[in-house]
Amino acid sequence: MTTLAEVARKAGVTGATVSNVLRGRGKVGNETRERVLAAVRELNYRPNLTARALAEGKPQTVALVVSSIANPFYPEFALAVEQAVRKLGYFLVVCNTNDDPAQERAYLDAIVGSLAHGVLVMNADFVQIEELVALRQRGVPVVLCMWEKPDTPPPLPSVAVDFFRAGMVAAEHLIKLGHRRIGAVLGSELSGNHIWRYRGFCEAMSRAGIDLLENGTVCGHDTIDAGRNAGHALLAAVPDLTAIFASNDLPALGVLQAAADLGLDVPGDLSVIGITDIQLAHQVRPALTTVAVPIQESAELAVEMIMQMMREKGPEGSSAPAMLREASVPRLVVRASTARPGKG
Amino acid sequence: MTTLAEVARKAGVTGATVSNVLRGRGKVGNETRERVLAAVRELNYRPNLTARALAEGKPQTVALVVSSIANPFYPEFALAVEQAVRKLGYFLVVCNTNDDPAQERAYLDAIVGSLAHGVLVMNADFVQIEELVALRQRGVPVVLCMWEKPDTPPPLPSVAVDFFRAGMVAAEHLIKLGHRRIGAVLGSELSGNHIWRYRGFCEAMSRAGIDLLENGTVCGHDTIDAGRNAGHALLAAVPDLTAIFASNDLPALGVLQAAADLGLDVPGDLSVIGITDIQLAHQVRPALTTVAVPIQESAELAVEMIMQMMREKGPEGSSAPAMLREASVPRLVVRASTARPGKG
DNA sequence: CTGAAAGCGCTAACAC
């Protein structure tokens, strides 16, 4: 491996000068610069990032902690994050905890051990928040990427997405279409991560003067399979439903499948709406009507925040960045899974 | 940040000793060890990976180069890779080139600059192979993860998957079901990446004495959308098709959509089969019959190879590992998208 | 068994 020193020798200068021309710092004579550049080219020199990181005291990497790489939402977000950090010269290290606290702990330890300069956390709920707070106290910049609890201030810098609003928008769409008997499928416990989406749904319903259905809400997980099960359960419990609100696209897709299993026509017999607008939403048939969440924007905001924190000094950052930045509001994307009721 | 030295001071020993107890090297007195461990715990010490990497001359990371994180196959493979490398104490750095040679170059430069100790490349065709070969010559371990060209020996260590066989298996399934008028949708150019899958398909057809249809093959990209377009084109050109072979699951899913668009019942009017068995395949309705490729196994083989290479010395590794290791054969997974013809 | 010392390759003051 060619080193700085070899380049320096070949160019007849000292290491400091090479470093200077490479990083554009300090003043370097024009002809010297040329000589150095030539040597670099000739020797095919590439600076050793590890050494640089050690010398600078910080690695050029940002970590993205995700609980499950299996959720298709993950790559879309990761891609956005990767591009944002790359634009700033950083690299992305993926930390897939697989919902395993031990695995998560291992990653966080590595991060403290300067695996990464900053950490982005995707699904704060599946993660040991206290561990993250401890990490932050040790001086590691941390930001939560999708805070969805408007009632509680996040324990760490976060980007918030208004999922309450998303829930409302979804419900309003259904209501405007004329639906009254609307069921709900949640991708989390009732008290879990999706609670505000559901509250938004309920709010819209009550504003419209529509009562929630008895047994009209089924909770599950944030997966297609769970959504399918929930869909079946819901449809069995309340057969005359005309629409189903799902708290996320994955379960919504599952509901679509349940409808197919039962021979129900969507949207003729049943309308279905989700939240997020993952790619799959438009790739499935019927294409899913959903409330699009600003994925890319959230990723960019999160990266912006982490960069700012990384630029700053100690644990608590003297000129601390706003602890909460809000991404723009979710917006309705009408596709083929919703229609006026009774068309079937 | 607590350092080795601080721990050493606190334990009343020297750095070397701390290092020894931490890594289990050398002999350390039992009581000394205890003292050191106590200090470590007390100070919450975590070794600095950057410094360690510098001192050891190699980072604890492996890079995975992918051309497009958008392909849903990516996360499944990445997950398998991530878990395999983690098990060995390495970290995964994701390098998403986005099909941009400049971006790819930037990553490879960084890797030479010891971003990673070894590189796994997923989609060799979308990548500048020569660059990878150059990388290898500079001493960086590189392995190609899914070599699918049985006729050309790979230019680099690779794990091969028998896609020719996969194509045959798919076709044979259709044929055994009684189909004769079978179209093909390719997720690449005819001469492109999926050629061997297609050749396998053709081979099975000819062995069964079935002629390929005139205009019965449409080429496109490896995406759902392209598959849908191809499906429409194919169905328009050869309306009396009873089955379609797709060279990959994504295009197969697109064909499913095209069928839905046209009001065709699958599998009543049309059978569809894909290759790979990505998760989506069973999440879609009708669930896709496909030929499962050993994703996890390939990932593990690839990781095994890269680890072996990393253990060895120079560019060409004295006791070079087999340059080609083959993953087990693809196997048929029958689901709901195929049936005997003429049931519609 | 434990300590001392010499780097790994690069950066960052500060001299010249």
Add this chain to the structure above:
DNA sequence: GTGTTAGCGCTTTCAG
């Protein structure tokens, strides 16, 4: 403008 000089935090011979 360019060279000198210290490290960054850890590993690793090699003495003692």
